[in-house]
Amino acid sequence: xxxxxxxxxxxxxxxxxxxxxxxxxxxxxxxxxxxxxxxxxxxxxxxxxxxxxxxxxxxxxxxxxxxxxxxxxxxxxxxxxxxxxxxxxxxxxxxxxxxxxxxxxxxxxxxxxxxxxxxxxxxxxxxxxxxxxxxxxxxxxxxxxxxxxxxxxxxxxxxxxxxxxxxxxxxxxxxxxxxxxxxxxxxxxxxxxxxxxxxxxxxxxxxxxxxxxxxxxxxxxxxxxxxxxxxxxxxxxxxxxxxxxxxxxxxxxxxxxxxxxxxxxxxxxxxxxxxxxxxxxxxxxxxxxxxxxxxxxxxxxxxxxxxxxxxxxxxxxxxxxxxxxxxxxxxxxxxxxxxxxxxxxxxxxxxxxxxxxxxxxxxxxxxxxxxxxxxxxxxxxxxxxxxxxxxxxxxxxxxxxxxxxxxxxxxxxxxxxxxxxxxxxxxxxxxxxxxxxxxxxxxxxxxxxxxxxxxxxxxx
DNA sequence: AGACATGATTATAG
DNA sequence: CTATAATCATGTCT
Numbered sequence: 001x002x003x004x005x006x007x008x009x010x011x012x013x014x015x016x017x018x019x020x021x022x023x024x025x026x027x028x029x030x031x032x033x034x035x036x037x038x039x040x041x042x043x044x045x046x047x048x049x050x051x052x053x054x055x056x057x058x059x060x061x062x063x064x065x066x067x068x069x070x071x072x073x074x075x076x077x078x079x080x081x082x083x084x085x086x087x088x089x090x091x092x093x094x095x096x097x098x099x100x101x102x103x104x105x106x107x108x109x110x111x112x113x114x115x116x117x118x119x120x121x122x123x124x125x126x127x128x129x130x131x132x133x134x135x136x137x138x139x140x141x142x143x144x145x146x147x148x149x150x151x152x153x154x155x156x157x158x159x160x161x162x163x164x165x166x167x168x169x170x171x172x173x174x175x176x177x178x179x180x181x182x183x184x185x186x187x188x189x190x191x192x193x194x195x196x197x198x199x200x201x202x203x204x205x206x207x208x209x210x211x212x213x214x215x216x217x218x219x220x221x222x223x224x225x226x227x228x229x230x231x232x233x234x235x236x237x238x239x240x241x242x243x244x245x246x247x248x249x250x251x252x253x254x255x256x257x258x259x260x261x262x263x264x265x266x267x268x269x270x271x272x273x274x275x276x277x278x279x280x281x282x283x284x285x286x287x288x289x290x291x292x293x294x295x296x297x298x299x300x301x302x303x304x305x306x307x308x309x310x311x312x313x314x315x316x317x318x319x320x321x322x323x324x325x326x327x328x329x330x331x332x333x334x335x336x337x338x339x340x341x342x343x344x345x346x347x348x349x350x351x352x353x354x355x356x357x358x359x360x361x362x363x364x365x366x367x368x369x370x371x372x373x374x375x376x377x378x379x380x381x382x383x384x385x386x387x388x389x390x391x392x393x394x395x396x397x398x399x400x401x402x403x404x405x406x407x408x409x410x411x412x413x414x415x416x417x418x419x420x421x422x423x424x425x426x427x428x429x430x431x432x433x434x435x436x437x438x439x440x441x442x443x444x445x446x447x448x449x450x451x452x453x454x455x456x457x458x459x460x
Numbered sequence: 461a462g463a464c465a466t467g468a469t470t471a472t473a474g
Numbered sequence: 475c476t477a478t479a480a481t482c483a484t485g486t487c488t
């Protein structure tokens with residue numbers, strides 16, 4: 001009982017000094033209490049009173065210092081302190097159950113990662129342009145300096161600025177508060193037992209509180225970025241058609257490499273430069289073109305012819321010369337690779353009656369279903385020019401062999417789509433599929449390929 | 461307004 | 475990674 005009383009008293013004192021007022025006698029004016037007072041009790045009462053007045057007053061007051069000093073020098077102080085220590089030891093459950101290192105919150109990690117990825121929390125990138133570029137690259141590499149782009153950039157910068165200022169503010173506040181609390185605790189440790197561990201723990205609690213606030217900040221920043229990003233993506237989706245010139249260049253390349261329309265990286269770069277679009281746009285374009293061409297070859301016939309002619313005109317002489325050379329030199333032309341391809345196409349086209357060429361073929365019937373393209377090719381050449389001119393190739397083509405070759409390949413390619421059999425038979429597929437499979441450097445290559453050529457890929 | 465053209469994105473496969 | 479195929483969303487033409 002006696003002990004209990006002492007504890008109560010002690011606790012009351014501590015509470016008053018440190019935090020809230022509690023305990024039975026704490027609030028009572030010491031002097032209102034008389035009766036059974038012995039000297040000790042009065043002393044304690046005095047101390048308590050002093051403590052109370054301290055808590056009631058601002059600590060800044062110079063007076064407070066004196067009082068504290070007085071308190072510390074009080075003759076009862078060491079005794080009280082040791083009692084407090086003792087009690088603390090006995091009741092030492094306060095520190096229990098504090099899992100100091102809670103594992104990093106996965107959600108927080110995610111937020112951090114995202115902020116980092118978006119260039120919000122990472123190192124400041126000069127002017128934000130790098131960040132924007134990174135964002136653009138990440139999202140597909142649209143490097144066009146469109147309005148949306150700069151808009152995105154500025155908004156992102158804005159977000160980043162806000163984020164950083166807020167973060168700094170929080171950090172500062174956290175530090176200030178932490179030091180304040182630590183000072184307070186240290187100060188109090190003179191009056192009551194406070195282990196460094198407790199201080200540490202307190203700091204930990206403070207940090208946790210602040211980090212939860214930070215998390216909110218991060219979360220809202222993430223949201224802002226997400227919104228911005230989605231808006232940007234939407235904007236990006238607002239496509240613009242390429243310029244006519246660009247389309248022309250791309251088409252030219254496509255049709256002049258019809259048998260293997262897979263521009264190398266270098267070629268893509270070159271095309272991109274020529275068209276003032278990005279490499280990925282070039283890739284997109286070719287991807288779309290290939291699939292759409294393959295899907296409906298008929299639709300592209302005209303276009304194909306047109307470009308074939310065009311290319312042919314430009315490359316005609318050189319090609320003609322080359323072809324002639326090769327012919328004269330060796331009957332087994334070096335072009336066989338290409339021939340093979342075309343021939344495959346021819347097979348499909350056999351049914352097509354749409355083009356003059358096909359007619360020609362059909363006329364000569366069996367001649368082209370042979371594997372031996374070389375022959376076919378030769379015969380075609382001889383047939384060439386005249387009969388061909390007025391043909392469906394609406395363009396006034398004066399081209400020679402070349403054009404013919406182009407047209408052959410083209411016709412071959414899409415004829416089946418037009419023909420009676422709308423779909424391209426497996427055969428056709430194979431032929432086209434040949435695109436990819438047949439990638440043989442045979443290079444295929446279409447007609448123009450040889451000499452004229454854009455096919456700078458390998459060479460370059 | 462509707463159909464078609466076209467650049468971009470997504471899902472999937474090798 | 476690249477390629478294809480399907481699909482989306484917009485641009486453009488009628």
